[in-house]
Amino acid sequence: MTAEVSSDGRTPLVIGVGNEFRGDDAAGLLVSREIRRSVKGGVQVVETPGGVSELLELWDGRDRVYLVDAFQSGGAPGTWKRLLVGREPLPTTTSGTSTHGATVASAIALGQVLDRMPKLLVIYGIEAGHFEPGRDTSEEVLMGVREVARALGQELELPNRKTEREGG
Amino acid sequence: MSVRTIAVDYLARVEGEGSLRVRVHDGRVDDVELQIFEPPRFFEAFLRGRRYSEAPDITARICGICPVAYQMSSVHAMEQVLGLRVGGQLRALRRLLYCGEWIESHALHVYLLHTPDFLGYPDAVQLAKDDPDTVRRGLALKKAGNALMALLGGREIHPINVRVGGFYRVPSREELDQIRPTLESALDIAEETVHFAAGLPFPEADEDYEFVALQHPEEYAMNEGEIVSNRGLRIPVARYDEEFERAPVGYTHALQSVRKGGTPYLLGAMARYSLNHGQLTPRAKAVAHEVGLEPLVRNPFRSIVVRAVEMVFACEEALRIIAQYDPPSDPWIAPPDPIPAGVGAAATEAPRGLLFHRYRLAPGGQIESAEIIAPTAQNQKRIEEDVRHVVERSLALDDAALTGMCERTIRNHDPCISCATHFLRLDVERT
Structure with missing residues (x-):
C-alpha cells in the first residue's frame, strides 16, 4: 500500500516493488509486508x-531508503544481492514486469541527473525464476524473501553498523 | 532476390513489453506482426466466481498506468446490472478522478517516452542531462495527476477508493480546495507543453484512420457516451459486438480487434480529439488553435500535440469540477438487495482509448463471466498498418534508421503493453 510519506525525510523508507499477480515479481512486495x-x-x-x-517522488528528500525488487540476471531463483547505489553497479535487469522492465535503474539514472536522490539508497534484489501472470511465487523465491526480510530487518535496527560495514 | 533482416531485441519507452516482426521481400513489405501477450485473459479467468463488488479493485491491477480506466469501466458495467444510476456530484468526482489519470498518463508519455524521439535522445535520462527543465515539466505534470488520483483514489497507483455505486469516502470541500494551486500550475505547464510539442520536428505521414471513441452530447466523453466513428458509426456500448470482432492470430497471444469485415480502427487521444474537439474546454480549444492544430489530425507523429491539448483540457475540467463541488451526503448509492442476475457492458475512455468491459452476474452477485478488451489490443492491427506504411516510405534508410523509425511509429500510439503484453522485441527481416 502506498502510504503517505513523512515530510521530515528522516524516517527510513522501505519500498517494495512488484506485481503480486505475476509469480516471483511479488518478491519485493512480500518483503515489505514482512517488514x-x-x-x-x-x-x-x-x-x-x-x-x-x-x-522519484517516494525517495526524493529522504535520508535512508531501502528498495526491494525482483530481478533476473541468470542466477538461481531465490538468491539475493544487497547493493549500495552509487558504490556498486545495478543488475542489468532489476524487474521483469514493472513498466519498462528497467524502471528502478531508470529512476536512479534520472534521479542522479536531476539531483533527486535520497542520501542513502540500498537495493535488495531477489533473483526471480518466472514472471507469469497467475502463477504463485516459487518456493525458492519465498525462501529468498524470508532471508531478505531478516537481513533488512537487522539493517533497519542497526543501520550505522551495516552502513559502516558496506562503506568499509 | 534481396534479403535484409533487422532485429531489435527490446523496444524501449513503451509501457510494458512486446515484440514486432517486419518482413520485407524484394522491396515490398510482406508481413508486419505486432506480438503481444494479454494479461486481461488471465484476469478474465481470475474474476470468475468473485463477487461483483471485487471487480473494480481486481481489474485495477491490470495496469499501473491506467487503473482508473479499469475501475471506471467495471463499475459502470456492474451498475448497469444492478440498475444503479450514479449522477450528480458522485459522477463529477469520477470524472475528476479520470482527469487525474489522463494528466499523469499523458505527462509520462509526452515527456518521458515520446519527446526523446523528436529531439534525438535515446531516453529521458539523456534528455535530462542536456535539458533538465523539459523533463522537470513532465514530472511536475505527472505529480499533479498523481496527487489528484491519490486524493480521490486513496492512493496513486491501484486506487482503492472506488466502489460500485460511488466511492468508499468522498473528499471534503477543503481537501479539494487544497489541490487547486497544484492544478492551476499544472494547467499553465500543460499549455506550455502544447507550444513545446507543436514546435517539435514531425516526419511526414498521413494515415486514413477510422477513429473510434465515445461521444457524449454534453461533454468531452470520458465515462459515458455512444461509440462513434468518423465513418458514420454510432451505437450504444451494449451493441459493441455487432460492430467489432476479435480474432485470434497465430503470432500473438492477444485477440486482434477489427471492425466487422476486418478493417482496423484507431482509439485514443487522436480519435477523441478528432471526433469531439468541439467539446474541449476554452483554454484547450484556444491553445490548439494558437498552434495551428487542425480539427482532424492524421499524422500520428503529431499525436504528442493532441495529448498535450488533452492535458490542458483535463486540468481545466478538474478545476471546473472542484469549483462546483458540493460534497454529497452519501459517498455511494446502495446496491439492491438481493443482487439481480444479468449482463452489463460499459466502455470508458482510458488515456489510450476505449476500454470495454462486460460481465455476467449470477443471482446474488457472483461473476459468471468477464470480458475485458483493452485499447492496445484494439489498436494493435492499426499500429501494424502504420508500421507497414512507414517501412514502405522508408526502405532507403539503413537498418538502424529503419528500425528506429518503426519504434517511433509504435510509440506514437503510446501502446500500453503493460495491459496487454509480456515483452516487446522488434525484428525487421528483409528478403
Whole structure:
C-alpha cells in the first residue's frame, strides 16, 4: 500500500516493488509486508508496481531508503544481492514486469541527473525464476524473501553498523 | 532476390513489453506482426466466481498506468446490472478522478517516452542531462495527476477508493480546495507543453484512420457516451459486438480487434480529439488553435500535440469540477438487495482509448463471466498498418534508421503493453 510519506525525510523508507499477480515479481512486495509486520515503529513501508516518477517522488528528500525488487540476471531463483547505489553497479535487469522492465535503474539514472536522490539508497534484489501472470511465487523465491526480510530487518535496527560495514 | 533482416531485441519507452516482426521481400513489405501477450485473459479467468463488488479493485491491477480506466469501466458495467444510476456530484468526482489519470498518463508519455524521439535522445535520462527543465515539466505534470488520483483514489497507483455505486469516502470541500494551486500550475505547464510539442520536428505521414471513441452530447466523453466513428458509426456500448470482432492470430497471444469485415480502427487521444474537439474546454480549444492544430489530425507523429491539448483540457475540467463541488451526503448509492442476475457492458475512455468491459452476474452477485478488451489490443492491427506504411516510405534508410523509425511509429500510439503484453522485441527481416 502506498502510504503517505513523512515530510521530515528522516524516517527510513522501505519500498517494495512488484506485481503480486505475476509469480516471483511479488518478491519485493512480500518483503515489505514482512517488514511492516516485524519491525515496530520508526520505519515507513510502501508498496508500488514501479514507475520512474513515482519512485522519484517516494525517495526524493529522504535520508535512508531501502528498495526491494525482483530481478533476473541468470542466477538461481531465490538468491539475493544487497547493493549500495552509487558504490556498486545495478543488475542489468532489476524487474521483469514493472513498466519498462528497467524502471528502478531508470529512476536512479534520472534521479542522479536531476539531483533527486535520497542520501542513502540500498537495493535488495531477489533473483526471480518466472514472471507469469497467475502463477504463485516459487518456493525458492519465498525462501529468498524470508532471508531478505531478516537481513533488512537487522539493517533497519542497526543501520550505522551495516552502513559502516558496506562503506568499509 | 534481396534479403535484409533487422532485429531489435527490446523496444524501449513503451509501457510494458512486446515484440514486432517486419518482413520485407524484394522491396515490398510482406508481413508486419505486432506480438503481444494479454494479461486481461488471465484476469478474465481470475474474476470468475468473485463477487461483483471485487471487480473494480481486481481489474485495477491490470495496469499501473491506467487503473482508473479499469475501475471506471467495471463499475459502470456492474451498475448497469444492478440498475444503479450514479449522477450528480458522485459522477463529477469520477470524472475528476479520470482527469487525474489522463494528466499523469499523458505527462509520462509526452515527456518521458515520446519527446526523446523528436529531439534525438535515446531516453529521458539523456534528455535530462542536456535539458533538465523539459523533463522537470513532465514530472511536475505527472505529480499533479498523481496527487489528484491519490486524493480521490486513496492512493496513486491501484486506487482503492472506488466502489460500485460511488466511492468508499468522498473528499471534503477543503481537501479539494487544497489541490487547486497544484492544478492551476499544472494547467499553465500543460499549455506550455502544447507550444513545446507543436514546435517539435514531425516526419511526414498521413494515415486514413477510422477513429473510434465515445461521444457524449454534453461533454468531452470520458465515462459515458455512444461509440462513434468518423465513418458514420454510432451505437450504444451494449451493441459493441455487432460492430467489432476479435480474432485470434497465430503470432500473438492477444485477440486482434477489427471492425466487422476486418478493417482496423484507431482509439485514443487522436480519435477523441478528432471526433469531439468541439467539446474541449476554452483554454484547450484556444491553445490548439494558437498552434495551428487542425480539427482532424492524421499524422500520428503529431499525436504528442493532441495529448498535450488533452492535458490542458483535463486540468481545466478538474478545476471546473472542484469549483462546483458540493460534497454529497452519501459517498455511494446502495446496491439492491438481493443482487439481480444479468449482463452489463460499459466502455470508458482510458488515456489510450476505449476500454470495454462486460460481465455476467449470477443471482446474488457472483461473476459468471468477464470480458475485458483493452485499447492496445484494439489498436494493435492499426499500429501494424502504420508500421507497414512507414517501412514502405522508408526502405532507403539503413537498418538502424529503419528500425528506429518503426519504434517511433509504435510509440506514437503510446501502446500500453503493460495491459496487454509480456515483452516487446522488434525484428525487421528483409528478403
